[in-house]
Amino acid sequence: MPQAPAKIRTGAINVLAQWLVIDKEGPEKAWTSMIVPFFNRIWPMEKRFLDNAHTVHLIRLAVGAGDHFPSAIELLRPYMQPFARSASLHMLTGSGIPSKFPHSTLDLLWIVLRSSEATSFELADILDEIVAAFPEIEIDRRFQFLAQKATRYR
Incomplete structure (x- = not known):
């Protein structure tokens, strides 16, 4: 390989x-x-x-x-x-993974978005699902950083 x-x-x-x-x-x-x-x-x-x-x-x-x-x-x-430009995270939306595994999902988001200028249309919704499942995660610095990167259309 x-x-x-x-x-x-x-x-x-x-x-x-x-x-x-x-x-x-x-x-x-x-x-x-x-x-x-x-x-x-x-x-x-x-x-x-x-x-x-x-x-x-x-x-x-x-x-x-x-x-x-x-x-x-x-x-x-x-x-x-880390994603280079746009971050495709559509496979997470609707999968139930963010609510079932909020910490692992946050780990994943941190891996692919922390040092990237990439944006994702799905990030805000995924973060919302994570925090709905585990509200205490909002105090995690990684969550806070990613929340600032998230674009909200509502």
């Missing part, structure tokens, strides 16, 4: 994300039996293979992991890069 061009690696992650959601045994089983071994054995760990084009697909994988979302964020964290 390291010898493959970045577009091939991006395509591989995209295919994994699709397989995860259609696996007949369910996403949680597919996560543990297919995705975790893939990243532990095959995916290159060298920094030179990091590419922020992979980030959106890695987020799709994490969301697709369902109840394994917190461990998915931990596994995929080293491979995620």
